[in-house]
Amino acid sequence: MHDHVYNPKEIEPRWRKFWESAGLYQSDAVSDKEKEYILVEFPYPSGAGLHVGHVWGYTMGDVIARRARMNGKNVLYPMGWDAFGLPTENYAIKTGIHPAIATAQNIETFKDQMERLGFSFDWTKEINTTDPSYYKWTQWIFLKLFEKGLAYKQEMPINWCPSCKTGLANEEVTSENTHERCGNVVERRMILQWLLKITEYADRLIDDLSTVDYTNDIVSQQVNWIGRSEGSYIKFTVSTDNDKYIEVFTTRADTLPGVTFVVLSPEHPLVADITTKENQEEVEKYCESAFLKSELERSQLQKEKTGVFTGGYVINPLNGEKVPVWVADYVLFHYGTGAVMGVPAHDERDMAFATLYDLPVVEVPDVGEDASKHIIGLLSVNGMAREGVEYKLRDWIFSRQHYWGEPIPIINCKKCGLVPVPEDQLPVTLPNITDFEPTIDGRSPLAKVTDWVNVTCPACGGPAERETDTMPNWAGSSWYFLRYVDPHNTDEFASQKKLDYMTPVDLYIGGAEHTTLHVLYSRFWHKVLFDLGYVSTAEPYSKRRNRGLILAPDGNKMSKSLGNVINPNDEVDAVGADTLRMYELFMGPYNETFPWNPSAEKGIYRFIERVYALTYIIVEKNSNITSLEIDQKIHKTIEKVSADLDSMKFNTAIAALMECVNVIERNPRDISISNWGSFIKLLAPFAPFAAEEMWSVLCGKLEPYESIHAQSWPELDRNKLIEDTITIPIQVNGKLRDTINVSSGDITEETVVGLAKASTKIMGWIGGSQITKTVYVPGKMVNFVIQQEG
RNA sequence: GCCGGGGUGGCGGAAUUGGUAGACGCGUUGGACUUAAAAUCCAAUGAGUGAUGAGCUCGUGGGGGUUCGAUUCCCCCCCUCGGCACCA
Numbered sequence: 001m002h003d004h005v006y007n008p009k010e011i012e013p014r015w016r017k018f019w020e021s022a023g024l025y026q027s028d029a030v031s032d033k034e035k036e037y038i039l040v041e042f043p044y045p046s047g048a049g050l051h052v053g054h055v056w057g058y059t060m061g062d063v064i065a066r067r068a069r070m071n072g073k074n075v076l077y078p079m080g081w082d083a084f085g086l087p088t089e090n091y092a093i094k095t096g097i098h099p100a101i102a103t104a105q106n107i108e109t110f111k112d113q114m115e116r117l118g119f120s121f122d123w124t125k126e127i128n129t130t131d132p133s134y135y136k137w138t139q140w141i142f143l144k145l146f147e148k149g150l151a152y153k154q155e156m157p158i159n160w161c162p163s164c165k166t167g168l169a170n171e172e173v174t175s176e177n178t179h180e181r182c183g184n185v186v187e188r189r190m191i192l193q194w195l196l197k198i199t200e201y202a203d204r205l206i207d208d209l210s211t212v213d214y215t216n217d218i219v220s221q222q223v224n225w226i227g228r229s230e231g232s233y234i235k236f237t238v239s240t241d242n243d244k245y246i247e248v249f250t251t252r253a254d255t256l257p258g259v260t261f262v263v264l265s266p267e268h269p270l271v272a273d274i275t276t277k278e279n280q281e282e283v284e285k286y287c288e289s290a291f292l293k294s295e296l297e298r299s300q301l302q303k304e305k306t307g308v309f310t311g312g313y314v315i316n317p318l319n320g321e322k323v324p325v326w327v328a329d330y331v332l333f334h335y336g337t338g339a340v341m342g343v344p345a346h347d348e349r350d351m352a353f354a355t356l357y358d359l360p361v362v363e364v365p366d367v368g369e370d371a372s373k374h375i376i377g378l379l380s381v382n383g384m385a386r387e388g389v390e391y392k393l394r395d396w397i398f399s400r401q402h403y404w405g406e407p408i409p410i411i412n413c414k415k416c417g418l419v420p421v422p423e424d425q426l427p428v429t430l431p432n433i434t435d436f437e438p439t440i441d442g443r444s445p446l447a448k449v450t451d452w453v454n455v456t457c458p459a460c461g462g463p464a465e466r467e468t469d470t471m472p473n474w475a476g477s478s479w480y481f482l483r484y485v486d487p488h489n490t491d492e493f494a495s496q497k498k499l500d501y502m503t504p505v506d507l508y509i510g511g512a513e514h515t516t517l518h519v520l521y522s523r524f525w526h527k528v529l530f531d532l533g534y535v536s537t538a539e540p541y542s543k544r545r546n547r548g549l550i551l552a553p554d555g556n557k558m559s560k561s562l563g564n565v566i567n568p569n570d571e572v573d574a575v576g577a578d579t580l581r582m583y584e585l586f587m588g589p590y591n592e593t594f595p596w597n598p599s600a601e602k603g604i605y606r607f608i609e610r611v612y613a614l615t616y617i618i619v620e621k622n623s624n625i626t627s628l629e630i631d632q633k634i635h636k637t638i639e640k641v642s643a644d645l646d647s648m649k650f651n652t653a654i655a656a657l658m659e660c661v662n663v664i665e666r667n668p669r670d671i672s673i674s675n676w677g678s679f680i681k682l683l684a685p686f687a688p689f690a691a692e693e694m695w696s697v698l699c700g701k702l703e704p705y706e707s708i709h710a711q712s713w714p715e716l717d718r719n720k721l722i723e724d725t726i727t728i729p730i731q732v733n734g735k736l737r738d739t740i741n742v743s744s745g746d747i748t749e750e751t752v753v754g755l756a757k758a759s760t761k762i763m764g765w766i767g768g769s770q771i772t773k774t775v776y777v778p779g780k781m782v783n784f785v786i787q788q789e790g
Numbered sequence: 791g792c793c794g795g796g797g798u799g800g801c802g803g804a805a806u807u808g809g810u811a812g813a814c815g816c817g818u819u820g821g822a823c824u825u826a827a828a829a830u831c832c833a834a835u836g837a838g839u840g841a842u843g844a845g846c847u848c849g850u851g852g853g854g855g856u857u858c859g860a861u862u863c864c865c866c867c868c869c870u871c872g873g874c875a876c877c878a
Contacts, residue, residue: 216794216795217793217794217795217872217873218794219794220793220794220873221793221794221872221873221874223793224792224793224794224873224874225873225874227874227877229877229878231878248878249877249878250878251878252878263878305876328876329876330876330878331876331878332876332877332878334877335877335878336877336878339878340878341878342878343878347878348791348876349876349878350878352876390877390878391877392874392877512872512873515873516873516874549872586802586803586814586815587802587803588802588803589803591795592795592796592871593871593872594802595802597801597802597816599801599816599817600801600802600815600816601816602815602816603814603815603816604815606815606830607815609830651802651803651804651814651815652803652804652805652813652814654814654815655803655804655813655814655815656813656814657814658813658814658815659813659814662814727810728810729809729810730810731809731810731858731859733858733859734809734857734858734859734860735859736810739810761845772858773858774858775809775858775859777809780809781809781810781859783809783858783859784858785858785859
């Protein structure tokens with residue numbers, strides 16, 4: 001005999017087992033049914049376990065997925081592991097435990113946590129980026145990029161983390177010039193690196209944003225990150241050598257008459273040519289010290305500009321004036337042409353520089369777009385100017401000098417150069433090693449595995465070496481959403497048929513920190529695959545929403561060192577998964593930041609308890625009639641919850657469920673079991689365990705039992721929404737003075753205004769004054785405008 | 791500095807094609823139950839004022855404006871969060 005007390009500890013494990021054996025959440029790879037692909041970012045399975053922030057995003061996806069299933073859709077809601085990465089490798093260095101072992105353990109923990117939370121993931125589609133059967137295809141895609149000329153090697157100054165002994169992408173360096181993962185200060189170094197030509201896709205990555213549904217903040221962040229700016233390239237001929245010129249990029253060609261100097265970045269190839277003998281020593285010294293500073297150091301010292309005069313001059317192509325050429329590190333080599341025309345009168349930075357070195361300031365009277373066009377028109381005739389576009393976005397540094405990543409499937413042959421590993425030899429698997437330390441010169445530990453490194457060249461058959469760099473952890477996540485569609489395919493990364501059916505992703509939920517990294521990178525890869533004909537849409541995600549942040553109760557970020565971390569497992573133990581899920585959704589809008597509030601969590605628990613108790617009362621009363629009031633409330637709730645789920649307003653959807661319960665609780669005998677069933681269905685996506693338990697109570701535990709999560713979403717009867725009386729506010733001069741109740745069948749202006757005028761309160765306010773205007777908004781309100789005295 | 795969000799009770803928040811501000815939850819206060827406490831249930835809960843009644847006045851960061859009517863629209867300003875930042 002049940003004691004009818006809500007006991008999540010008892011019911012949750014029971015239903016978990018039931019769902020598992022029923023295979024409720026499996027999706028069909030191809031089906032006649034309409035598909036819905038809900039994607040949440042797969043986690044990096046760290047040793048710390050699942051974070052309440054993960055739980056929030058996964059719950060959002062879960063609610064939407066469950067609701068879509070109840071709407072009869074074939075729903076893919078998959079989960080996997082983004083398991084390559086540095087922390088696991090560092091852990092291996094410290095403990096000697098192989099990354100594969102640690103990863104497997106962490107995955108087990110994460111998976112168990114996810115199952116305890118009742119997420120309806122289709123585990124038959126589980127993927128793991130470190131599984132050779134997965135990274136085979138990551139490598140395969142890399143080879144496609146290589147064949148297409150989008151992957152190349154280049155010696156270049158890079159951000160170098162001396163602690164991790166690895167090169168970093170700009171995205172991995174914080175604004176404090178530290179490595180985002182380990183916190184150490186980043187240096188600068190020349191190293192041969194793999195790069196991916198994401199810049200080639202810059203325009204499309206901006207322009208195609210208009211074809212997808214991303215929120216405004218995501219769109220503008222991506223657009224800013226890519227940083228397209230349209231301008232002109234203008235040539236300044238070297239005064240002592242007519243064949244040589246310095247080309248500058250400017251968005252303000254109209255200020256060309258105001259140029260009083262030209263500045264080269266210290267790395268500019270023309271620096272040596274233009275520098276005079278007298279200035280050579282000083283210029284060389286300056287350039288050398290500039291190189292040693294990292295880029296971020298350079299930009300951080302922005303207030304104090306420095307520079308040095310080369311002794312050389314160039315000719316302003318517009319007016320023939322001779323202008324001095326300087327070298328200064330406020331000019332960035334990688335942006336534009338690495339050279340800038342100095343117009344102190346119209347640019348703050350140029351002004352600061354001119355003031356410092358006492359350079360002349362010339363104001364240009366006639367500025368504006370028309371002036372620009374005119375000047376470019378004049379100069380382009382002699383080939384001295386052209387229009388063009390620049391981007392802040394730079395090519396993606398794609399190699400890491402580490403073990404725990406996908407080996408780059410390239411063979412270095414002295415004779416043939418860079419030779420791709422033949423497709424039938426993929427995957428290039430990681431050798432099993434025990435020494436995870438990088439080499440002293442900063443190469444991957446793979447470089448020490450000579451058996452693995454030394455191979456014969458696939459092209460010439462001569463001795464050659466494998467590439468020892470591995471891919472960054474962004475590689476596996478750049479295409480994982482495609483693999484979920486067909487995760488066990490050994491012939492292709494996914495079959496065309498399955499891709500055509502299930503992609504693109506209908507909704508992608510994830511963290512805001514991935515807007516300019518993962519989301520941009522994966523859009524890029526997807527477009528490359530699209531160009532090659534492997535996928536049929538230009539964009540991978542139809543809709544992207546960034547979830548907000550959960551802070552610790554003290555308002556700080558949760559961190560081990562502060563000891564303020566909320567562990568989802570503790571919450572599940574204390575209040576159950578349903579309460580945890582609903583609490584997080586009830587905090588507020590899905591994309592905002594909230595500190596953890598344990599007392600608010602209590603409110604949700606109480607709510608579930610009340611619904612639970614009500615279920616037993618309703619079953620006992622066993623009514624087959626529902627009162628008009630409650631029937632109406634049920635349908636209003638169906639309408640509200642459905643609409644709110646469509647727009648991800650989880651917090652107000654839950655509020656609507658609470659309101660509904662508040663009404664029913666007043667008269668639990670006035671609702672039929674089947675109508676209460678409708679309510680439980682509305683609750684099911686939010687609190688899947690409790691709803692299932694209550695459903696089983698309503699159904700009298702029929703055998704074979706059909707899960708609530710396999711039921712259809714309650715149907716809305718709009719006729720039930722019509723109320724027989726409406727309360728209409730009556731205003732006098734825009735201020736509320738009375739309300740009247742009017743039969744909804746009779747809301748003509750004549751009747752309503754007549755009733756309003758008859759109100760004694762309103763009569764009192766109007767008194768003897770003249771009504772100058774009567775405003776009637778049908779069914780909404782009445783306003784009398786009267787002459788005001790004095 | 792630039793780009794994008796925000797600013798509403800003691801707290802989290804709700805409500806915008808302009809139309810009863812404060813839904814829902816937390817907290818608080820009073821009451822019931824209990825030997826007592828917890829839990830639960832009932833009631834009250836924006837501020838001021840009024841006899842603890844009807845009611846009235848004020849009230850959505852500040853100041854102006856449009857309107858019969860503004861949390862909502864327009865202009866100016868302040869604060870705050872997130873992103874970018876010597877990008878020519």
